[in-house]
Amino acid sequence: MKLSAELAAFSARLGHDFADISLLVRALTHGSLSSATRPDNQRLEFLGDRVLGLTIADALLAHDQAATEGQLAPRLNALVRGETCALIAREIGLGEVMKLGRSEMMTGGRRKDALLGDAMEAVIAAVYLDAGFEAARAMILRLWGPRLESAEAAAFNPKTALQEWAQAQGMGPPDYRIAERSGPDHAPRFRIIVRLDDGREAEASGTGTKRNIEQAAASAMLAQIGEIP
Numbered sequence: 001m002k003l004s005a006e007l008a009a010f011s012a013r014l015g016h017d018f019a020d021i022s023l024l025v026r027a028l029t030h031g032s033l034s035s036a037t038r039p040d041n042q043r044l045e046f047l048g049d050r051v052l053g054l055t056i057a058d059a060l061l062a063h064d065q066a067a068t069e070g071q072l073a074p075r076l077n078a079l080v081r082g083e084t085c086a087l088i089a090r091e092i093g094l095g096e097v098m099k100l101g102r103s104e105m106m107t108g109g110r111r112k113d114a115l116l117g118d119a120m121e122a123v124i125a126a127v128y129l130d131a132g133f134e135a136a137r138a139m140i141l142r143l144w145g146p147r148l149e150s151a152e153a154a155a156f157n158p159k160t161a162l163q164e165w166a167q168a169q170g171m172g173p174p175d176y177r178i179a180e181r182s183g184p185d186h187a188p189r190f191r192i193i194v195r196l197d198d199g200r201e202a203e204a205s206g207t208g209t210k211r212n213i214e215q216a217a218a219s220a221m222l223a224q225i226g227e228i229p
Helices: 005-014 022-026 041-065 069-080 083-092 101-106 113-133 135-147 151-155 158-170 210-225
Strands: 175-182 189-195 201-207
Touching: 005 022, 022 041, 022 113, 041 069, 041 113, 041 135, 069 083, 069 151, 083 113, 083 135, 083 189, 113 135, 158 210, 175 210, 189 210, 201 210
Parallel strands: none
Antiparallel strands: 175 189, 189 201
């Protein structure tokens, strides 16, 4: 299989020269375009998720040798979650080379966090199968490296912090409600209100995932009650 110009450019951005180009093609193929002769990237995504997790866990241990398991776990989750994988995918232009069916292309699939994150994990697996763990590890550390320094800050979860605060005050879990939703499916805009048992409310709005706007609403409430760390 001959490497197209756009895939050659993408491989250069990855920093990996594929011996088996079919692995890269499969990693970039979404289920909307799969067929009996064109397998999609779901199995590779499963494998890539594990390679990424092991690499980042090892890097976090080496980066902060005094950190406890309780400190390391949320940092790991922050670095390997789908949103982070999607951010990395955008940085290297992965969406531009994804192979999608017409329906996904029409609904903005190249910009969807879920598709980008899954494809990023599949690409990791493709590198692993093509050249082994050390090659995959080197690529991951090159792409994720700058985020290791900020892992502790990224690990802070406003929703978790707010729920723990509410429970400490004898309240039930905060209630999140979508007050407004607009925009296309690939870039929805939410306005979300969070309410505590004592009647206090805070809200946030923006374009992105529902989860991210809920986090922003939780941050607004933490600021309101003076609990931002």
